[in-house]
Each structure stands twice: as structure tokens, then as C-alpha cells.
Amino acid sequence: MIIHSNLDFSFGAFPSSVLITRGLPTLSRIREDWKEEGPFNPLLVCDEHTLPLARKISGGEKVPFCVIPSGEKFKTWPQVETILKEAREAGLGRDGVFIAVGGGVLSDLTAFAASVYMRGAKIVFVSTSLLSMVDASLGGKTGFDLFGIKNLAGTFYPARHIYIALESLISLPPAEWKAGMAELIKTAVIEGDSFLDQVDSLREEYTSGDFSPGFPQSFIRDLMNSKTETLLSCITLALSCKGRIVGSDPQEKGEARVLLNLGHSFAHALESSAGLGSVSHGEAVAWGIARSCELGLALGITPWDRAERISTSLRNWGYEITVPHPLVQDKEKFMKALGSDKKKRGGQPVFVVPNQFGAQLVYGGTGDKTLLESILTQIMNGEINF
């Protein structure tokens, strides 16, 4: 069990440090940590939900703010332009420090803006959502949606410092807990069963699995009593795992980072065939992990007991993992969406499946194409049971 953690990573030429704290960092703490980096000319970027947190961080200090609307549908160029404009109006130079206070959407937008402002300003995150804490904050992917395509425009630009303040989870809605937890489970499956054990302990500590308001309530109680070891340990393990994978291929030139897409090919196909927004990304990822277990079983890569262990955990967390998914009756539409997923290498789809100890890639090479297709059809027909 980890009871305190600061993690230092290096992604290509970019150092990236994670500092996990119980309370929110103050601006003077962030300034103090920045000392060795040069001048500290900050711009606090937040959305309407995280504005109170950003205000708390500023501690009443007079500092430029930029507030943008929250949510995926505002992950677009006009918000990038707003951030750039506020930076300009605040008189920031290339040594300006953009501080994103929020979840994944806000940090992706702010980091993109920082990465292009005067050809590259500085970026710091204060992560406020579980999804961002366990996954999105680390690894340097920035971006925004364009022409209806998620993250069509973006850069690789890791944040220099990432503050993970557990306190900010107090106000996190249940749906956002569920979204973050699915990515946490994903990483635990990649990393191995001892991590998955910790994720299960987390469930036993906090929730009966229904993400009812009881989750945040019991969490707040433990936070107040400084009993957050299991969560802290899970976040640390998730970031360590992601950092190791990203570090081996910071700009996604090879296939190392594809591993982090466990369950995502199925998830994206589910989201797009069910109609964007009708299934949350977290729900879709959990459902997709179950499908990748079935694929691994059919290919003889996933041992039966591991598939069972993973799907039990998913069910206990309250995720819907039955097939066909209640919202997707049209199997053909789903199969078509699966075929057009962007995670392809050389024109062939790549899947990630759990193996004995972690997870591995499976290539839809020409030789196996018919086999793969027939297995996928079996999966969608619910013919692979375990």
C-alpha cells in the first residue's frame, strides 16, 4: 500500500512530475515548486464547475483567470481561442504558465493552447476528476474535436507539473466516478492481478457497486479522516503503469501506447452505434473490456479464470457487460463501426486482449482475417460464454 507519492517521468525531452496531495495546492505552493523552471507568470484556466476550486487555489491573490464552458461538446477551437486571447490580454510571454484546473477535457484544451502559444508556453495541471487523475492528465496528449471527430487536432505536450488533489473529488458527480473507475480497471487489467485486487478493495471500502451518492459520501468521510490509502495507491499504480508505457513511445510512433486502448475498440464502436452520448465512455470501456476478454478466450490468449476474474470485477462495480448491449440491437451497424475504428496499423485492425499476467496486442493480419471476423461475429451473437 502506498501512503504518499510523488512521481517523476520523462517523455522524450519533456520532464513531467506528479504530486499527489490531499488538499488543493495553493498558488504559492505551485510558485514554489516552479522555482527552478524560471519566471512564474500564471494564467488560471477553469470551467464553471471548477471555478470555485481555481478561486481557492488563487487564495485571493490577484491573478488572471480564464473560464470556459465545461463538457465534451465545448472541446472545440473557440475555447482554445478564448484561452489564447486571455493569455495575450494578461500579457503572457513564452514563459507564461498556463494552469489548467479541471478534468480531461479542460486539460486537453488548455495544454493544446499552451503548446501553440508563441510556439510553446508552459503548462501545469491541477486534476480534479478521477478520469484525469488515473489516466488523462499524464502522457502529453492534447487536443480538441473538429468536424465531429474527437481530438482531430492536437499535439504531444506533457504538463511539467501535475497536481492530484484528492479533495477535489468531493464534488465529483457519480457518473464521473464511474467514467474514471472504468479507466482505472482497464489499467489494472493491463498491469496485473495484484493491482486489480486493490481496485476491488477500493470498491469494498466505498461502495456497494452502484455508484450511488453513498460513494462520494463514504469517500468524503475517509478523506476527512485521512484514510485514503487505497485510492492513493490505485492512482499511483495507474500513473506508474501509464507513465512506463508512454515513456517507451512518447509520440505514439510505435505500438506501445496501443496497449492503453484495451477495450476501447469495442467501446468506440458501441458509443458510435448506440448514438454518441447515449452510453457514457466509462460504461462503454467497461463493456469493451468484457468483449476483449471473450476475444482473448476465443484466441486462446486469455485464461478462462482470468476472464472470469475480470468480468466479475466489472459486474461488481455495477457495469452493464451483457451482450448484445441493451442499446445496440443492430449487430451489422456495430460490426461496421468496429471495422472503421481508427486504431489500425497498416490498414488492419489491432485489438488488445488480456493474457495470463496483463494484456497484449492481437493483429487482424491478412491470414487471420476470416478467423478474426468469425470470432467477432460469435462475440456479438453472445456465443462465447464464460
Next chain:
Amino acid sequence: MIIHSNLDFSFGAFPSSVLITRGLPTLSRIREDWKEEGPFNPLLVCDEHTLPLARKISGGEKVPFCVIPSGEKFKTWPQVETILKEAREAGLGRDGVFIAVGGGVLSDLTAFAASVYMRGAKIVFVSTSLLSMVDASLGGKTGFDLFGIKNLAGTFYPARHIYIALESLISLPPAEWKAGMAELIKTAVIEGDSFLDQVDSLREEYTSGDFSPGFPQSFIRDLMNSKTETLLSCITLALSCKGRIVGSDPQEKGEARVLLNLGHSFAHALESSAGLGSVSHGEAVAWGIARSCELGLALGITPWDRAERISTSLRNWGYEITVPHPLVQDKEKFMKALGSDKKKRGGQPVFVVPNQFGAQLVYGGTGDKTLLESILTQIMNGEINF
């Protein structure tokens, strides 16, 4: 004298090769050169002036085109979006190859779009203006104007291959010759007198110095007769010099690249105090080089005979270098613009002045601030004569 040249550079993690050819490269030549880089899925990007050149490059091959309006005033986000949209509609992936056929504005826009498309696609330039051939094409600076600020948004993203096709200069307007020539002289001053000698030879070969239509005519004649050695040699020397400087600091983190701003602090102040657009950038740079000679003289850094040599060359090329500039009678406005130039380090302005062999930086440190200001005032009063 150089009679043929291919130059290979490396900027951080980015290799960048320049291939100088007499005629335009064909698409099949570009494809052939791309062989080792991976798949070749091109998008030709051009403006209305370079569309005929882009068509010639395509050789009738069916290939996606993107035509954007030309000129600095269109160096804005909507054009970036157009390029990204065409790339998307052409079905390009991250291995898509954006081929920019044009001058500096077009290549800056296209390279920016490529640098953010799916977090980084591929970029190739076919340089068609002298300015781009001797300066803008190399070194990885991409960008566009925002809120009236030049290149407020941008990235560092060098082109993998840069084709310099002398043939494309045939249709270059005299004003564009003049703009490119000023940057060529700038680089020659930085590099030393033997390079400046070659630039002077170029003038003697082609023009009486007035950039009249005789320049392109006599150039075309020589191009037809394959007598372009002096120009080829000048372009090669300019790119070698710039490549060496950029290579030592690809992302402009230190001060090496500041050297390339010789004359530019004065030029930007002239352009902004005369009203943007009333003096061409090339004219302004030439005028600024003369002022930096005077600054160097007053500081005892520029030898008298070198200042004389440089200003004689500028005058012979037909540049207006008298002080005050006919278009700027308001010295105070000029001095204010000079003070707010963005090339500052630690709040103090940095100037570049010619020295005995090349050029060097001069810092407006606190101790010398009064001295520097008094010299600048003397320069603007025309009190430093040589």
C-alpha cells in the same frame, strides 16, 4: 561556387533535407524520395498563385488538392481549418503527407496544420519564393496570426523534405524578389564577407539594383541556359548558415536563433510606426540592417569599413536606408515601437549588430540602458554618420 547541392539537417529529433533543383519536382519524384519514410498519402496545398505550379507537380495524377487564399492577411485560423478539413475529407491518417507549394505564408500555415493533424502528420515543402528559399522554409517555425499579432499561435515542426525549384522564381513579382534579397543580405552579413561578395556578384549578374522587370528576365535567360550557379550558391550558403544556427537551438530556448533577427528589431519598429503594409518587410529589414550597423559603430563593435561595405551593398541593391525613414517622421512613435519589440530577454531588449567577421548580440542590460537609449536616439536623429 556551388553548382549542385542537397543539404541534410537535423533539428532535435527532426531530420530535414533540402533538395535544390532547376525544375519543379514531380509527384513521382517526391514519392520516390519519400520511400524510406513510409506510406505516401499526399495532400497538395497551394494558393491561387501557386495552383498552376501544384498542377504541374501533380502531372495530371489524381491527388487531393487544397487551395487557400494567398497573402499575410489570410494567415489566420480559418485557412488552417480549411487545410485540416481537406485532409480529413481526403481520408488522410497520421501518415498523410501535406505538401505545401508556395512561399513562407503558405508553408507556415500548412506546416502548422500538419503539426496538429491527428497530433502530427508529415510535411513537405516545395518553396516557390526567394524569401522562402533562403530563409522561411528551413528551421521548423510554423504559425498563424491571431488577434492582430504575427504568429501568435504556432509550433516547431520542421519539414522532412524541402524542394527548392529555381524554375518557380520565373513568375515571382519584383517586390517578392526584393523581400527575399533582404533576408539573403542579412544572412550574408551574419556569415561573413565572402558570402556578401557572392550576393554582390548576383546583383552584378542580374540587375542594376532597381528590381525592375529586367531582373526576372535576365534570370529566366540564365535559367534557360542553366547558368544559375551564383544564385544556387547563395541559397546554399544562406540555408547552411541558418541550419547551423537553428540546429544549435531548434526550439529557440536559448539565444542562438536571435542572431537571425539582425536588423529585425528596427524593421519591426519601422513597419509598425509607418503603419503595417506601407513598407514591405524586405525594405524594412534592409533599412534595419543599416541601423544595426550604426548601433554597432557607436558601441565600437562594428568596424567602420564593414559598416561602409554593408551599407554600400544595401544601397546598390536599391534599398532606401536613409534616416529618418521618409515614412516615419514621428521619432517618438518609432522609439516606443522599438521598446515594445518582442525580442526581449529578461525584460531587456536584445539587438544584433555586425562585428568584424559576422554579427553578434548586444544586450540592453540595466547598466547600459541609458547608454543604449542615448545611442538609439542619436541613430534616429541621424547623428551617426558613416
